[in-house]
Amino acid sequence: MTDPQDRNARSSANQAQGEMPLVEHLLELRDRLLKMVLAVMICFAAIYPFANEIYLWVSEPLTSLLPVGQTMIATDVTSPFFAPLKLALVLAVFGAIPIILYQIWSFIAPGLYAHEKRLAFPLLFTSIVLFYLGAAFAYYVVFPLVFGFFTAIGPEGVVELPDISSYLNFVLKMFFAFGVAFEIPIATILLILTGATTPDDLAAKRPYIVVGCFVVGMLLTPPDIISQTLLAVPMWLLFELGILFGRLAARNTASDEETPEP
Incomplete structure (x- = not known):
């Protein structure tokens, strides 16, 4: 028979073995979080000296449409300092996204x-590219049309002097909205791979998805039909792209499961 002391010692050893992996995971999580923060700080240190120049570049879609002699203004005493600082910090997070996602x-x-x-890494890489594409689409396509619309419909005699903080909040919101919207194919593929839905079920709900895209466009963009459409239509097309690649991914996953292991 087994000695009770041996059983107690073995039980204590098993508990210790069960606790050690948890401690190691927490330590690893701490180290990776520190690496994420360090990556953001390094990007911020590299970007901040050029914060004013970057702000001028970000504001160009609006300032290029203003009449000669009209410029942006700062209605708060601290705005000339905090607006470029906030932009540099947000861009540092955006720039560190590849490192942050790699650590995750x-x-x-x-x-x-x-x-x-095999599926997770391509999806991770594609999600990074799609987020940057969404932000680029907002800057190069949406901003010129939206600002052109707003500057053209103003009443005659009204001088447009946009505030730098208000403009920054607006463009950051648009960057984030379009960056997240361009992640729709990834979300669609994940829903299909996890078994939460099927490509056929998603295709059958297409009319509701189209309406939902326009509702989201209405909530995330200014109250004009141009910016709402410019967000809703790409969202719908990306949804269709997600269904297409979701079918291919589900087919490949089924083939891998049917292949017997050696």
Whole structure:
């Protein structure tokens, strides 16, 4: 028979073995969070000396449409300092997104199966590219049309002097809205791969999705039909793209599951 002292010692050893992995995971999580913060700080240190020049570049879609002699203004004493500072900080986070997502990926990757790793990394890389594409689409396509619309419909005799803080809040909101909207294919593929829905079910709900895209466009963009349409239409097209790639991903996953392991 087993000695009770041996059983107690073995039980204590098992508990210790169960606690150690948790402690190690927490330590790893701490280290990776520190690396994320450090990446943001390094990007901020590199961007901040050029914050004023970057702000001028970000404001160009509006300032290029203002009449000669009209410029942006600062209605708050601290705005000339805090507006470029806020822009530099947000751009630092945007610039560090690849490193942040890589740290997240490195933390969760050991717990994934081989076929999940094959899908997760391409989805991670694609999500980064799509987010940047969404922000670029907002700057190069949406801003000129939206600001052109707003500057053209103003009453005659009204002098437009946009505030730098209000303008920055507006463009950051638009950058984020379009960046997130361009993640729709990734969200669609994940819903299909996790079994939450199927491509056929999503295709059957297409009319509701189209209406939902315009509702989201109405909530996230200014109250004009141009910016709402410029967000809603890409969202719908990206949804269709997500269904297409979701079918391919589901088919490949099913093939991997049917293939017997050696």
